[in-house]
Amino acid sequence: MAKRAKPAAKRPAAVKLPRIASGELRTLLDFVRYATSRFIEARLVFAHGTTDPVAEAAFLVCETLHLHPDQFETFATARVTAHEAKAILELIARRVTSRKPAAYLVNKIYMRGMPFFVDERTIVPRSFIGELLDSHFGGEDGDKAGGSLIEDPLAVENVLDLCTGSGCLAILASRNFPNARVDAIDLSRDALAVAARNVADHGLEERITLHRGDLFGPLKGRRYDLIISNPPYVDAQGMADLPRECRAEPRLAFDGGADGLDIVRRILDEAKQHLTPQGGLLCEIGRCRPALEAAYPQLPLLWLETEDSDGEVFWIGAADL
Template identity: 55%
Template sequence: MSKTPDILDDLVTIRDWLRYATSRFSEERLVFGHGTATALDEAAFLILSALHLPIDQLEPWLEARLTHDERAHLAGLVEMRIETRKPAPYLVNAAWIKGHKFYVDERVIVPRSYIGELLEDGLSAVVAEPEAVERVLDLCTGSGCLAVLAALAFPNADVDAVDISAAALEVAARNVADYGLQDRVTLRKSDLFAALGSTKYDLIISNPPYVTAAAVAAFPPEYKAEPELAHLGGSDGMDLVRRILSNAAVHLNTDGVLVVEVGMARDTLETEYPDLPFLWLDTEQSEGELFALPAQALRQLES
C-alpha cells in the first residue's frame, strides 16, 4: 500500500491529509456508521487516532506539519480503509463512547450502542438511585464496553458480562482490564441466560443482535467486516429479543428493570406484546430505539 513520493511530499500538514482523505473516501463511495456519519468525520477520526491526538480536538492541529514516517503511516491507513472497506475503528483498534476509549478488532462489533449514552447519567429515566444498584447484567456484551460503563455508572454494583462468543469475551477481558475493573466485572460465556442459574439482578441491559436476515444479506462491506453473529436477529430481527423478554423476569429482583436496544422494531414489539407497558427511551441520536420494562410487567411472560 505504498504511495508515490509525490503524494508524501505534497501532503505536509494535517489539514492537507484531512482534505485528501475526505476526497478519497467520497470518491470511493465508502459507507460510514461506525462512530462517524460522513467522509470528513471518518477522515478526522482516522487521522487523529493514528497520530495519537485527542479525537475531539481537530482545530489546534490543522497546520501541524507531519514527519515523513507519519505521512507514510497515514497514506497506508487511507488506502487500507479504501481497499479493505473495514471500518476505521478496526484499523486503529479503537472506538469511543461518550469520551471512553475501548479496544476493538474484528472479533467484536464496533461499539455504538445508544445505551452507552444513557449510562452517562446512570440511566436516570429508569434508575432512581444509582448507588442502590448492586448487581447488573450485560447480555451480548461483545467488546465489554457497556459492562465497563455500567460499572462506572453504578459504583456499588457487580457486573456480569455475558456473550456466546469466546472470541468476543477475549476482547471484553482486555477492556475490563484496561479500566482496572476485574474485581467488579465478571465475564461469562453463555447463550443469553443459560449459564446464569438463578442469579438475579437489579438491572439488565442488552444490545442484542436485532438486524433482519434480509438486511444482513444486503450489508455493504463495512458492515460485513463485523461478526455476523453480532447483527443477525432472525427473519424480523427479534429472535433474541423475544427470548430475553420471555426469561428476563426470572433474573430480575422485584424492583428490577430491563433495558434493551432494538433498532426500528418498536411497531413490531408493540403489536406482538400489546399488554406490555414499554417505556421508549430517546437519546441525542435516536428516538424510540430502546425500551425499558419493570420486572413486574415481565412476570406475565415467564416461560
Template identity: 55%
Template sequence: MPEISIADELFTVRDFWRHAISRFQAAKLSFGHGTTTATDDAAFLVLDSLDLPIDTLDPFLDARLTTAERKLLAERIDARVTTRKPSAYLTGRSYIQGIRFYVDERVIVPRSFIGEILFSEYGGQEDSLYLPDRFGVESVVDICTGSGCLAVIAAGLFPNAEVDAVDLSSDALEVARINVTDHEFSERLTLYRGNLFAPLKGKTYDLIITNPPYVDHDEMAVLPEEYQREPAMALDGGPDGLDLVRSILSQAPKHLNPGGGMICEIGTGREMLEEEYPDLDFFWLDTAESQGEVFWITAEALGAGDRKKRK
C-alpha cells in the same frame, strides 16, 4: 524518475484530512461505525492514528508530521478504501461518550445508543426519572456484551454494583477481557461465555442491559461492505430481527430483582414488538440520533415484582 508516494507529498494534518475526505467520497464508502460522513470518518482516522483527541481537530490542522506518521496515515487511508474495513478496526480503538475501548474484527464496532442514554440519565446532579438510583444498584448484567463496552460503562456508573457480562462468542470475550483489564474493573466485573442467561445459573440483578443482534435477514443480505467486515453472529437477529429480543423478554423476569428493570436496544422493530406484546409497558427512550430503538421496562411490568429480592 522514482515514484513519489502520497506520504512524500503531504506534510500536515490538514493535508491528510483533505486527502482522506477526497478518497473516501470518491470510493463511495459507507459509514455508521461512530461517524456518519466522509469528513468525520477522515478526521477520526487521522486523529486517532496520531493519538490526538478525536473531537479536537482545529489546533492540529497545520501541525507538520514526522516521516513515520505520514507513512502510517497514508497506509491507513489506503486500507480504509481498499479493504472497506471500518476505521475503528484500522486504529484498534472505538469510543462511547469519550471513553476509549479496544476493538478488532472479533467484535462489532461499539455504537449502542444505550451508552448515550446511561450518561444522559446519570451524568447530572439529579436522579433518573425512570432508571434505578445509581448508588442503590448492587447488581448489573450485560447480555450480549461483545467488546464489553456497556459492561465497563456500567461498572463506572454504578460504583456499588457487581457486574456480569455474557456473550456466546469466545472471541468477543477475549476482546472484552482486554477492555475490562484496561479500565481496571477486573475485581467486580465477571465475564461469562454462554447463550443469554444460561451461564448465570439463576442469578438475579437490579439492572439488565442488553444490545442483542437485531438485523433482520432482508437487511443482512444487503449490508454495505463495512458491515460485512463485522461478525455476522453479532448482527443477525433472525428473519424479522427480533429472535433474541423475544428470548431475552421471556427469560428476563427470572433474573430481575423487584424494583429493577431492563434497558434493551432493538433497532427499528418497535411496531412489531408492541403488536406482539400488547400487555407489556415499554417505555421508549430517544436520543439525538434515534427514536423508538431502545426501551426500558420494569421488573414489575415483566412480572418479577412478586418475588423477594435475592441477596
C-alpha cells in the same frame, strides 16, 4: 452487540488513489480533507462509531498521530512530519481498498470518550445505550433527562450485560453504577477474549465478571437491579443488504432471525425471572420497534431518544414484564 446497518449500495468500481507529492499535504486539516474526498469517491459506509466521512477521516488521522479525538481542534493546523504523512496516507488507502471498518484498522474505538480495543473477533461497538446510561440513569448528563429511571444509581448492586461483545457497555455501566458488580455474558468465545482485554485495560477485573453462555443460561437464578442488552436484531432482509463494511464483522452479532426479534423475544420472556422487584430492562433493537410492538402489544415499553436515535432503545420495569 448488534448494531444498525445501512442497506448495501451498488458496489462502485475500484478507486485508484492519486499520487501525493511530498509536502503537498501539510496539516491535519489537509489530510482530513484529502481523506474525506477519497472516502466519498469510494462510497464507503459509515456505521461503526463515526457517522460521516469527515468524522471518520479525523478519527483515523488522530489515531495515526496518537491523539485523542478531542484534541483534533487543538492541532488542526499543525504540520505533520514526512514519516507521519506516510503513515496517514497508508491508513487512508487501507480504509478505501479493504473497506474494513476503521476501528479494525487501528484496533480502537471510543464510546463516551473512553477508548476500547476492538478487532475482527467482535462487532465494532456503537450502541446508543452508553449515552442513555448517562442521560437517564443519574450519569454525567442525568440532570438533563428530567429524572433517572433508577431512583438511586448508588444503590444499584448488580448489573447484567447480555450479549456483551467487546465488553464496552459493561465497562460503561460500571462507571455509572460505582457500587455495582457487573456480570457480562456472550455466546462467542472470541468476543469474550476481546472483552477480557478491555476489562483488564480499564482495571475492572474485580467488578466485572465475564461468562460464556446463551443469554441467561450461566446465571443460576441470580437477580439484577438492571439488565442492559444490545443483542443481534437485524432481520433477514437487513442481513441480505448488509454493506461490505458490516460483512467484515461477526455474523452472529447481527442476525436476529426473520423479523430481527429471535433473541429479543427470549430476553423479554425471561428477564423478569432475573430482575429484582424494582429493577428494569434496557434493550436496543434498532429499527424493529413496529415488529416488537405488534408482538407485545400488552407491554408498556418506554422508548428513549438519544442525540442520533428515536425509538431504537426501550426501557421496561420488572413490574410490567
